[in-house]
Amino acid sequence: VELIKLRNFKVLIAGDFYGSGMYEVSSTDRVSDLIESVSFLKNKSNFLSLSDSILSNHLTDFPKNIFFNKDIYLVRNNSELNVDLFKYYMEGDFSLNPILKEGDIVKIKESNKVLVLGEVKNPIRISKDEGMSYSDAVKKSGGLIETADKLSIKVINYKLFTDYYKDELNRISETEPRYRSDIDESFFNSRVKSERGLLYVKGEKNINKFLNLELNYGDVIIIPRQKNYIELIGGLNKPGSYTYNSSFTVSDYINSSGGFSDNAREKNIYLIDDISSSRIKISGSYIPKPGESIFVEEKIGFKSWDRFSESIKLAGTLATMSLVFYNIWDKSRE
Secondary structure, three states: OOEEEEEEEEEEEEEEEOOEEEEEOOOOEEEHHHHHHHHHOOOOOOOOOOHHHHHHHHHOOOOOOOOOEEEEEEOOOOEEEEEOOHHHHOOOHHHHEEOOOOOOOEEEEEOEEEEEEOOOOOOEEEOOOOOOEEEHHHHHHOEEEEEEEOOOOEEEEEHHOOOOHHHHHHHHOOOOOHHHOOOHHHHHHHHHHOOHHHHHEHHHHHHHHHHHOEEOOOOEEEEEOOOOEEEEEEEEOOEHHHHOOOOOHHHHHHOOOEEOOEEEEEEEEEEOOOOOOOEEEEOOOOOOOOEEEEEEEEEEEEHHHHHHHHHHHHHHHHHHHHHHHHHHHHHOOO
């Protein structure tokens, strides 16, 4: 039998979803196909899953359109079927992603589920039990695998994402810097350096305390991959990434990179925070941890010339003002 054309019909998307409405599907489409088509059609407004797009910044291999901050149900013949796109994309179980039929309603509801992702045996998306701690959730995922970074944890909470911050950033960024108020400038600089809803815990002592805390609704726990390198940037002859050595100090890594370059400020060595990008001044005896970045400040010639030029202009302005004041004073004496 040769199929010339598949039969098309419309299904309704309803519930807690900005894109609710009627959408055309074919008789072979599954729920995921509908969600993906809506994602494509509404891509410009980016309303489908803000949290999914933010999560992909921290897990580059995370499947798109999982829609993890929503629960999806298929209403058919007065019964409600759970559609688990998380397990479908992770495990490939087609029974969790039914083929659509005429008269179906795809109902979308806000979710309080928590997730454990990253370097764990079995990534999970589960309901939060009363009193459940971060340690309990990690155990339910089967625990860490060999490639896990045991000294750091990321937690994203999609309940904390709000349009206010996005709108404020857009408003301030569209205002010329000279017309921004001090508080706008401060807010803008602070907001772009941090990501709302993101918590980053580092260090064995801090992690042990954190794991015993009760987790929140909407938490996404990410166990990062261990980084066995140190990154060196700035005033060095051979900047780049170098294999981590537990006995190496900053000075050892600098020697491995060919030493300081001619324009390096050798006394200005900084540790770069990988979350806020803030700089912490360190000495050559500091022993870096895996994944850390070391920055050696450089002498920037044009900046020095700009400062010198500004100083000359300022001196000229002050001299002119002094001459004007002197003339005024001199005339007042006559």
